[in-house]
Amino acid sequence: MFEQFIPNLWVQRSAWFDINVGIFVSQNQALLIDPGISADEVDAMHQFALKKGWDIIGIYLTHWHWDHILGPERLPNVPIYAPPYYDEVFEPEKHDRTLIALTNWEKEAGISRETPFVIPQPDRIFANHDTLIVGNAELQIVHTPGHCKGQAALFERESGLLWSGDNLIDYELPFVFHSCDAFIENLENLKTLDIHALVPGHGASTQDQAEINVRFSNSLTYLHDLKALVKQALADGLSGTETIARGLEQMPITNPEALRPHQINIGQTYLEFGGEAGAEKLGW
Ligand SMILES: [Zn+2]
Known part of the structure; x- marks a missing residue:
């Protein structure tokens, strides 16, 4: 069930997996953020946006880990936007490990699929500090390596919204898949932003x-x-x-x-x- 977290943002925690998915809306334009996680949930998200009369202008993937990239296959005509270094997922080792992790999770969850999963190919890979326009809102791309090199948060200055990716989660510790040094630098950089509303990739959101x-x-x-x-x-x-x-x-x-x-x-x-x-x- 989507809940309006701040005026421009609707958030849902998946029933399958502790992950946050979002819809950022401005002037009836909607950007889907990390849509997932089951086919049913993605379809329901799509229907929810249609019922609201929103025009879905794109999907933003915060990073390429398997749990954040499952939406695009259900929304084939929607442009896919990705963070800096997203392409690293196509390195053979990362590519194969991503598919294995997804297969293992789906098996455990009892989800079966008719066609094999294909890692989404983005229409555009942003650079750090680029701006993603939705309606009359500006979302800034903030590169946040450390958990994953190919990861970036979205920051809207006007509302102070930070969709942080897998940073600032209320678990006991950060997951350092990529680099401890980069993670420290990334958080020091995020700290300089005027954040009033925080939505991490997993766990509780807070204002x-x-x-x-x-x-x-x-x-x-x-x-x-x-x-x-x-x-x-x-x-x-x-x-x-x-x-x-x-x-x-x-x-x-x-x-x-x-x-x-x-x-x-x-x-x-x-x-x-x-x-x-x-x-x-x-x-x-
Ligand atoms: Zn994650």
Whole structure:
């Protein structure tokens, strides 16, 4: 069910998966953001927009991870807009891993499909600081690497809306698929924006200023601690496995579901700062 989060934005949390999908509207023009996640939900989203009398002018994909790219196949004539470096998904390894992750999820969820999934090919890949026009509103493309290199948030200055992609989620930790250093830089940059309404890719949205500040400080504290941990471990000559063990002691995690992402974050960051994987499988 779509709820009006701020005057220009409707948001729905999928019933299948904890992900936010959105419709940004201005002057009856509608931009779909990360539409998904099941075929039924995408079709319902389409019907919802039609009933409102909105003209769907495009789909914006915040990044190429499988859970954010499922909408376009149900909306074949709608232009697809993508963030900087979206193209990296077509590198063979990333391409195959994306399809495997989707197949595994669909199997677990009991979703079957008649035709194989094809990763959407965008009509336009934006550059950082480009502007996406919807009606008389301007959405700024803000490149946000760290979780994924090919990721960008949307920021509307007028309302202070930030659709952040997989940044500033209210989980216990950020998921560092790409780079700890880039993630820190990205959040420091987002912090300079005048944000009044935050919609992350997953978890709860908020217009509470104190909550927005807490999300920044929690994520940044985690990332700085992660970096310091790994740098010290490398200076001490620790292996990846030893670094993970030390990390679990020095950066304890309370939510059992966050334990595995935490371990993988440590492995990923160990590789980022020059550690050798050796025989171990480290990182995402
Ligand atoms: Zn995501």
